[in-house]
Amino acid sequence: MLELKDVCFTIQKDGESVNLIDSASIQIPRGHFMAIVGPSGCGKTTLLKTIAGLNPESDGALFWEGRNLSEEGDFEPAEIGYVPQFSIAYDPLTVDESIEAATRLRVRTRDAEDLDHRIDRVLEETGLTAIADRHVKVLSGGQKRRLGLAMELVSDPKLLLCDEVTSGLDPRSEREIVRLLHDLSRRDGRIVLSVTHSLAHLELYDSILVLHEGRVAYHGPPDLVTHYFSVHDTEEVYPKLATQPSERWQGSWLKHQEAYYGKLERSRQRAIDAGTLHVPEKHEEEVSDEDQEEKPEQAASVKAPGFFTQLGTLLSRRWRIFFRDKGQVFLQLAIILCFPILVTLFSDKAEGPIASLSDAKQDNILEEIQERQMVRQEQVKVGSAVSGIIMFQVILLSLMGSNNSAREIAGERQIFEKEKFGGLRPSAYLASKLAFLACLVLAQSIWMGVFVNFFGVFRGEFPQHLLFLLLINGAMTAICLGISALMRTAEQASLLSIYLVGFQLPLSGAVLALPEHIEKFTRPFISAYWAWSGSVDALESKVLYAVKSVIDTSLTPQNVCLYTLLFHIGVGLIAAWIGARRHQWD
Template identity: 45%
Template sequence: MLELRNISLTLERDGESQALLDDVTFSVPTGHLLAIVGPSGCGKTTLLKTIAGLKEEDNGEIRWQGRNLAEDGDLHPSELGYVPQFSIAHDLLTVEECVASAVALRTRQADHESAWAVVEQVMKQTGLTTLGDRQVKVLSGGQKRRLGLALELVTNPNLLLCDEVTSGLDPKSEREITQLLHDLARQNDKRIVINVTHSLTNLSLFDTVLVLHEGRVVYHGPPRALNHYFSVEQAEDIYPKLARRSAERWGDSWARHRDSYYKAYKLAPAEEVPFSDAKIVENREPDRIKLPSAKALTDEDESDLKKQKESDKDSANKEPEEEDSWGKHKKNRDKKKAAEEEEENKKHHKRHEHDVEVDAPHRLPGVFAQTRELLRRRWTIFKRDRSQMWLQAAMLFGFPLLVVIFGFEGVPQVRQMSVRQDANVLLDIKEQIAHRASLLKAGGIVSGLVLMQVVLVTLMASNNAAREIAAERDILERERLGGLRAISYLLSKILFLGTFVLAQALWMGLFVEMLCNGIPGDLVVKLVLLVMASASMTAVCLGISGLMRSPEKATILSIYLVGFQLPLSGAVLTLPKVIEPFVQPFIVAYWSWSGSLNTMKSTSFYDGVKAITSTSLEPANLAIFVLSIHLIIGLTLAYAGIKKSQWD
């Protein structure tokens, strides 16, 4: 049983409070298919996300199987399935691979055979068996909706929430998906299926329909009574009719007539039985009792509204028991009952104060099991993305060649000064000028080659990480709701991107070293600094990607970050002494560049480097330490971004 009691949710917008949900109360028994319908913007998706725990209500309580979710913890990932409006899956994976990945990330299976048994069962259940080898990108809209359902059914959830899964489909596909939802509700007598939809067709397949209008419940009952309540010939006429009156008036009207409909269609028991014990009798004809007339709901002018008010008063006098059920006298009695129930529930929860028990196959896999699956899946996607592979190859081999072009003739040697005393002053001056010129030339080439390596490595790092999280944000949100750990996701990204960090940085350093006949300084330290520059920029851009909702915004911000590396490094133009101490700590290129040049202290090239710049050159160990701080900060931001819910 799912129960919502007086749920309200308010949003502050432009300094004003806007009620998204207003005193929403209803219950749904198990083995039941409920449709939540209403005009656009009435709060359907908000209500569904509130049930799922993606949004937190301001007032009221949600109970699942008798326990208060706010006090006793959210639903276990195995209990809940949430199917968003559009299918969320990787385009380059096949249907079978998507389902298999969901099984690996959300369940613990004894062996490979049992895991594939679940995959085959779910695909058969959703009609995807013949589509197993097709990539997601070639599926039709209806097939993608079936896949979205399949990804949630791997844990056999008892509460399946579907958000507009039939929107945008042709009539045939819409009915097929609705029929599938109907079958899913019937296949498991412990399951509740709730489908949010704007469409009013195929309502006969639902057990009950909940109509929302501006965040208020204005009807909850069987679809066959819908037209009677709103006094319309066709269900499609309901939305225009809702617009004729305020949501408050519709809500008040339903509050007055709710008991009569519940009694007539056995949606609620007699007054003596708690509302939470309500049962729904499928296809049962209503009892022969007087139902509220829907004629009153068609009034549009002031005179008719006045008549309706008088009619309501007369009805209240004639039928006090019905009015009292939601009137003042009944409220006092309900408060007393609610207090007694709450006390009993507290005693019950004290006796059962532990985590929700689930069987072994539904327990979440361990951190490393999830990490391994995510990493395997990411490499599969990378290998199938031809454009990305060509881009990586072009950067891996093209960027080092770009550096080598400027040092293909090798690093020039610094002209040495003569140690003998020459009586010819002019020759001595010429020798000093030549020495100075060779010093500047060698220092400029060495500094430029090192800086180009660093900047190009950071550019590759930005390209690798900028879209890594933001581009699959929707998939991440769905999988986190299903039990994916943030640390597992982050570890998979570290391992995946770490491969590119090592390959690109080491290849850049070694390739340039070989073709430029050796750049002065300690090769090992220079390689470490290149790797650290790549790793720290990768981490920072990964953090940006985790915090941004849009991959385009993440990419632009990361590109700007790399673009500032060259001018702010101080290698080309020296920064003013006033701002240099405040800027340099944040510039990756500065630390890798200055640390590499500092390793040349024992060579004559160091004087040449110092001659062309007045920027201080930091020791390599300090540079590595600062870059490590950048790395840690970037990964921390990435983890925070992964943990933060960013559902649309």
């Protein structure tokens, strides 16, 4: 049984406490199908999230099978399923692949046969067997709702919460979904709670919970709703609620609660006697050997998979999504191929010889002045070209890093939060992102360095230069991943990442030196400076002297640049870890 006793959820608004849920008290027996209805803004979704534990109750208590969830521990991930309003599946995947991934992330299966059995079972329960090979992006609204349900049923939850799963559907599809939820509530004593704005198909529910301004106005049989509110049709209930304040409706309900609960219990008992409702009386540890053979996956409590299982599932899914997104694949190939070509267009300017002053003393002072001017001109030409090409590479790799990860977490925030609610470890999720992005960083940086070096040999220690190219790409990827994890939307993360890359060139000092009193504050945060400075310091002495002759910005030794970029990577990863662990459901 699920029981709420005087549950409140309070927020602060304009310095005052506002109860979005106010003293809600209801009892929901096993094998029960309940609709939560009410006008817009009455607290339906808020109540559902409070039951799920996404909104911590401010007062009162919730009990599940006699256990106080506030004091004795919250729901286990396998005990509860939550189907939100948004789609929880990736468009490039098929129905079967989506359910398989959900199973691998939530359930520790014994073997491949056990995995296939679970997948086949939920496909059959939700009526998706015939379209198992169809991609999510081509599914209808009703089919996507069924898929969302299927992905929650893989762990066989005893409490299933559904938030507006019938919204936006045509009448036929809506009735099919409500009928499906009704059937799911009749299996193994499962409780199904469905938030809906629609007052259609109420006869399929066991009870109706009517909310008004966060308070319970009614909870009883669906056929008595019109009688209780003294209306002729259910469509008149919402206008009727507006005629009295919510306090009066709540007070009226408390007076009649016992009588209506009595009617609910008698109706429930008749259903059990008629065989239309089966509620198991035995606990899982008391299941007979015969039952274990029929339902092996329910014979023992469902356990969550390990870290490496979740990591492997996430990484496999990420690569599959990547290669099926033709636009993303084309963009990555275009970036990897075109950016190095842009750099090589200027490489010939950095290949010129650097003349030195003759050791012989010139007899003619005019000739000596001309020689010095010629040497100076060549130093300026080559030094500017070498410095510019290095910075060009650094900025392009910074842009690649931003493109790699700016939307990586923020773009799938809702799905991630839903999977985290279902038992996904944030550490496994973040590790899968790092493994995927590391492959992109290696491919982009090594190709950039090798390709440019092939057309114009780096005039110095190339391995050190390649190391700094890897570090700048890695630093910007990690920092933008941290931004992506901390931001609520992909648009916010992308915009901030673009600004970050845009400020790299002017604040690096590679083009124009900043005033010293500003430079000492900005330089520690500019990854491009440290990669540029470290690469310049790896140049051969003659070229390094030429570069120094044309820049006003001081250079930093390679080891300091190396440690600073590693520090930037560390800061980005810490930010990503904090953002991944933080609750950002909305």
